[in-house]
Amino acid sequence: MEALATLAALLDRTINEVKVLDGDFQKRIADAVKKKDESVRAEASQMVEAARSEVHQELTTRFQSELQTALDSLRADFQAERDRWSSESGVERDRLNKELQHIGSTASELQVEKTKLSAELQRVKDEFGSEIGRLRAAADAASAAAAAAAKAPAVPVATDEIERTRKRLAEVIALIDDPATELSVVIRKNVEKLELEAYLRGLRYTTANK
Secondary structure, eight states: OHHHHHHHHHHHHHHHHHHHHHHHHHHHHHHHHHHHHHHHHHHHHHHHHHHHHHHHHHHHHHHHHHHHHHHHHHHHHHHHHHHHHHHHHHHHHHHHHHHHHHHHHHHHHHHHHHHHHHHHHHHHHHHHHHHHHHHHHHHHHHHHHHHHHHHSOOOOOOHHHHHHHHHHHHHHHHHHHOTTSOHHHHHHHHHHHHHHHHHHHHHHHHHHTO
16 A cells, blocks of 8 residues: 555656646747747748849849830930931922022022013013004004095905905914014004004995995
């Protein structure tokens, strides 16, 4: 009985010691887990920070590279556009200079032509004034001839003379209507036309009274 009591006491003490050891072991395990967790967290934080820094550096490098590429492309496009604009501006400037020179030359030619036309107009005015005098004299002469023919005895007039006068009158009218005929010639032919018309009227009057 004493031996059993001693054994039971020994077992109780052993159990208590085991419990104490188990508590200490659990505490050590908890401490180890906590330390390991803290260490893992620190390592993970370091890894995350390192990865973040690496990614940031990589993205920064890529962005700078792409930005530089875009800037180089823009510079190239701008230079090409500036060269094209400079070339087109040079061509346009040359064309405008040529047009200005042509306009200047044309203006000079027009001024010369204007001077010539003014001189020609003055000459035509002078000639037209003299032709008007002749026309009036011819009209007066035709009127006088018609009046004299009306008072004079009827004289036979050849039909050939009337036909010849009509043909000549038609030729004069055709020459007057021709756009290529000069103005001075037109004025002279108008005088001749009036003379022929007056002469033809006299011939017809004489023939009618025959």
